[in-house]
Amino acid sequence: MKKAMKAAVVVAGIAVLFGSVNMPEAAANKVVSKSSQTAVKTSAVDKKAFEAAKAEISKKLAQKNPGDLYILYVRDKALNGGSEFMNYMNLLQFKTYEDYLNQAAKLKGPTLTMPKALPEGYKFVKGNIQPPLIKYLAQYQKEVKAEAAAQRKGVHYKKFDWKEFGEINLHFANGKDNLQMQVAYYVGKDKGNGGYNYHTAGEFDAEMAKKHPEFVSNTLSWSDQYYIYNITTNPGNPLTKEELIKLAETAVKK
Structure with a gap:
């Protein structure tokens, strides 16, 4: 100077x-x-550098490597809509229940399983497993930003390997009726209440139902110390609250 x-x-x-x-x-x-x-x-x-990094990550994701997770850091937040970070991922997706079980067994956390009381006619359609972004996002961001600083780079991205799931979704169907099961890392305050909460499709706000009909469902939910679970069915599905609770009793393997 x-x-x-x-x-x-x-x-x-x-x-x-x-x-x-x-x-x-x-x-x-x-x-x-x-x-x-x-x-x-x-x-x-x-x-x-930002445009080059995005192009590089997009090329990597196009290779369809299941489970790939990248977090991109940019010093000038104005280049990224006011945010320092951008997340990219290829979900672990499954077309068979067996493939899902094999992968789930390798990951830390409770495993969703096909309930023993699943009514006849329901078949596995698809499933996916998502990385633990909610739980470890702050840590991941800190790491990629620290690497950028150490290398004196205004733009930097990092690939993260994960051995613990963040969310699992399984989809079953029987003709026009569907049943979905989900477990996700829970960030709420009221954890492990031990009870079931049930809401029908008819309880949804009319305006909400009109704007987002894909979210309207009958939902049974419960939680433990770390995770929240849901079993949802489509409006008009004949499965009752009692039947969903019976499914929930054998839907989780810890």
């Missing part, structure tokens, strides 16, 4: 410290000008 620049910075620091405004106008303008030029240059470099 040039001596004139150092002097201007020192004067600026003294002015702020003592509440004075005695910095020479020329020196002040020089500091602002230099700072603005650096910011513009940095943003241009970061923008180029």
